[in-house]
Amino acid sequence: MSSSNWPKIRKFFNDIHLWGGLISGIVVLIVCLTGTVYTYNTELREAAIPQYYKVTPEGDKQNVDTLIKQAKTSIKGKVVGVKVPFDTDKTIFALYSKPKKEEGDSKKKEENKKTEVNTGAPEVKLAKGDGVASADKDANKAGEAANAGAGKEKKAAPAAGGRGPRANQMAINPYTGQVIGDPSDEKTKTAAVMQTMFGLHRWLLLNEVEKPIIEGMENRKLGSWITGTATLLFLLGVVSGMIIWFPAKMRGWKNGLKIKWSARWKRINHDLHNTLGFYSCIILFLMSVTGPFWSFEWYREGWQKTWGTYKSPDAPKEDKPTLVSVVPTDGKKPLTIEETILIVNKLLPYDGDITVNFAKDSVGTVSVSKNRIGFFAPSAGDKLTLDQYSGAVLEKDIFRDKPFNQRASASIKALHIGDIYGPFSKLLYFIACLIATSLPITGTMIWINKMKKKKK
Secondary structure (H helix, E strand, O other): OOOOOHHHHHHHHHHHHHHHHHHHHHHHHHHHHHHHHHOOHHHHHHHHOHHHOEOOOOOOOOOHHHHHHHHOOOOOOEEEEEEEOOOOOEOEEEEEEOOHHHHHHHHHHHHHHOOEOOOOOOOEEEOOOOOOEEEOOOOOOOOOOHHHOOOEOOOOOOOOOOOOOEOEEEEEOOOOOOEEEOHHHOOOHHHHHHHHHHHHHHHOOHHHOOOOOOOOOOHHHHHHHHHHHHHHHHHHHHHHHHHHHOOOOHHHHHHHHOOOOOOOHHHHHHHHHHHHHHHOHHHHHHHHHHHHHHOOHHHHHHHHHHHOOOOOOOOOOOOOOOOOOOOOOOOOOOOOHHHHHHHHHHHOOOOEEEEEEOOOOOOOEEEEEEEEOOOOOOOOOEEEEEEOOOOOEEEEEOHHHOOHHHHHHOOHHHHHHOOOOHHHHHHHHHHHHHHHHHHHHHHHHHHHHHHHHHHO
């Protein structure tokens, strides 16, 4: 490309960057600001009710089987699984399904709210196959949270596959056996604020407006389209911004890597926009390219088809052999929870939180998931399906062993909200989101200053 063409190309992308930013600026500001706060949604919710998640270590932990047996007398409903954390100062959770009457009442309440409140605890779902709980911390849990959070939208089409009903979680002190309670029953101001943040982030709170703004269209869908369109324009801004970041003369590229704090405020404002945008561009690209997954079905399906992971809703379901446990002829009893955990730790020899999902009946299987812990721990977990009597592995789902296209498709939500590599990537996303919040402001100031200069 000749140097004489570069100014024309640069001006073309500069116009895209400018007008895309001006059109979407206010919405992007709201989406990024709420996304910044919502980055630590789970942590903030748990901090508001720490008694459900943190305990003081007192000697040795009790046997998990004993804890669950004792807890069953206090739990209204069927216990279908247990979540056992690796850390010694955390509660364990008995996973249970409420009696049908209570479950129906809670569903009605959720429908009236229109927006589901995330308790801050990792999502646990009832598996379709065995009717037992299945913890899914795998990143494409992808149905919701669009532009930055872990909140959930009940009616949104997931980015990859459906989602079963959630299991309830009852917190238990692993040292004393005390049944602390279900954190979802605790209503806090923090939870209310975070729900509002999510509603703003996802639908600009249009989901709270009862009367349809546009006849024939749900306000929630309208809000989703507005935020999705703004996010696509922001994506264009990120790409075009990277192109126009390169100066006309390459020897001046170093100026785009630093902020000249000694300069006048106009130059500082320009440097804040130019330099901070450059350093955060990769994360901003990931956030903006994944955001529209929850706004536009065509966008979601387009990416899935590109990766080769798309499955049409009308396509016939794959006939998979039903996994069953072999009932011993010698009358051997099913494995205990402790024995199951030992088997899992041998098969998956790393530190992590384990969720054991009990078999539904005498021939049902035990499904287990394990998630790594640590500052750089990936969000995606590994899953095993075991024979409930022998502990034999009937199915193994190791995330790292999957083809790249499947891993990418399953990591949309994690790539969007930033927990793809645990607290480390979440911190980077938090900082990048702060920068993204500032870009519409500094960008508008640059435009205003240029307009004033032209008038002179």
